[in-house]
Amino acid sequence: MNCYFRAPWTRGKIEGCYQSARYMAGMTVIASFPQCMSDCPGDGGFRWENCFTIPFLGLPCFVDTACEACLDTVFLPADWIMSEVREED
Numbered sequence: 001m002n003c004y005f006r007a008p009w010t011r012g013k014i015e016g017c018y019q020s021a022r023y024m025a026g027m028t029v030i031a032s033f034p035q036c037m038s039d040c041p042g043d044g045g046f047r048w049e050n051c052f053t054i055p056f057l058g059l060p061c062f063v064d065t066a067c068e069a070c071l072d073t074v075f076l077p078a079d080w081i082m083s084e085v086r087e088e089d
Contacts, residue, residue, distance in 0.1 A: 001064075002071045014082045018072045024065040032058030 001020035005012035016022075030037055032054045035047055072079065 001068055002075075006075075014079050016083045017076060017079050018069065019079070019083075021065060021069040021072050024061065024068045028058055028061040028065050031061045 001023050004010050005014055005020055033050060034053060035049075
């Protein structure tokens, strides 16, 4: 996510602090529990399919979320300034 938002050839824009970490945290939940994206999730609780999605999709996304949070902390001063300038536009 940091590469997407910071690369000049993409359309991503920094609009807030810890933006990449927030996006990846959401993707971690969706990758771990894909039934939350269903129009009619049924019981909405834990399903046996999650025994596969959590370790193989959710865990790698969680590790990436931690890395995104570290990078967002490093870039916090720049992101803070950019997000303040963009809110005025």
